Amino acid sequence: METGADHAILTLNLTKKFGEFCAVNALNLKVKKGEIYGLLGPNGAGKTTTIKMLCGISKATSGKAFILGKRVPDKIVAREIGYMPQETALYDNLTIEENLEFYGEIFNLKDDQISNKIQKLLDFINLKDWGDEIVRNLSGGMKHRVSLACALIHEPKILFLDEPTVGIDPELRVSFWDYFKELKKSGKTILITTHYMDEARHCDRIGFMRAGKLIAEDKPQQMLIKTGTESLEDAFLKIGVGP
Numbered sequence: 449m450e451t452g453a454d455h456a457i458l459t460l461n462l463t464k465k466f467g468e469f470c471a472v473n474a475l476n477l478k479v480k481k482g483e484i485y486g487l488l489g490p491n492g493a494g495k496t497t498t499i500k501m502l503c504g505i506s507k508a509t510s511g512k513a514f515i516l517g518k519r520v521p522d523k524i525v526a527r528e529i530g531y532m533p534q535e536t537a538l539y540d541n542l543t544i545e546e547n548l549e550f551y552g553e554i555f556n557l558k559d560d561q562i563s564n565k566i567q568k569l570l571d572f573i574n575l576k577d578w579g580d581e582i583v584r585n586l587s588g589g590m591k592h593r594v595s596l597a598c599a600l601i602h603e604p605k606i607l608f609l610d611e612p613t614v615g616i617d618p619e620l621r622v623s624f625w626d627y628f629k630e631l632k633k634s635g636k637t638i639l640i641t642t643h644y645m646d647e648a649r650h651c652d653r654i655g656f657m658r659a660g661k662l663i664a665e666d667k668p669q670q671m672l673i674k675t676g677t678e679s680l681e682d683a684f685l686k687i688g689v690g691p
């Protein structure tokens with residue numbers, strides 16, 4: 449049986465039902481190690497539900513999922529996963545550093561490891577001098593950056609980023625993609641969801657999801673060639689409504 453040892457992420461007929469409603473329908477997804485894979489699709493396509501099953505937050509109704517060859521949910525594999533949820537999971541009344549400390553402690557990092565990582569992460573997200581600032585006082589874009597740092601504190605190998613750039617200005621979106629490319633360079637695998645089709649071109653491969661199913665996947669450029677379109681938005685519309 450395939451266990452995805454060669455893949456960072458593998459799902460076999462992964463399915464999630466809420467009552468009679470099928471949110472994720474027999475999804476077969478393969479993401480290679482070191483890839484940035486973009487999961488795209490309209491509201492309600494099943495992207496977040498897929499990520500939650502992969503992170504072990506939501507139990508699959510049927511089918512299987514493997515992360516780095518291990519069937520999930522799995523406590524050891526959980527350590528290799530970083531998850532940036534759609535709504536930032538930060539404590540508003542704590543400082544940036546305290547939030548990072550909290551996430552470091554969840555993963556049982558030692559105090560000196562935590563303080564070392566905090567400095568590096570603050571540098572990485574360009575908030576070097578902001579560690580003592582209360583999260584409540586930050587702009588939305590800053591909170592997004594802190595949320596990314598929290599997902600990275602335990603140096604996970606796999607990152608799940610659920611709409612990390614939603615609601616942030618175009619300039620900051622560009623710098624986010626610089627962060628993601630840096631992370632890829634350091635060997636991380638990233639599964640990212642986004643509604644911004646234009647930014648999906650940064651991904652190594654993209655998958656279009658609709659109604660819980662993966663309806664097409666390819667490299668962004670190939671997707672354009674295959675569909676004879678000039679934008680991924682048009683490609684999606686063509687595939688989504690096509691024969």
Ligand SMILES: Nc1ncnc2c1ncn2[C@@H]1O[C@H](COP(=O)(O)OP(=O)(O)OP(=O)(O)O)[C@@H](O)[C@H]1O
Pocket residue numbers: 466471489490491492493494495496497498
């Ligand atoms: N806990 C739940 N109970 C019932 N239905 C749910 C639950 N969670 C998600 N759903 C439904 O499952 C479907 C898929 O939702 P999901 O959040 O995975 O979509 P999505 O592709 O991430 O959408 P968006 O782009 O809006 O974030 C939706 O129709 C949603 O209403």
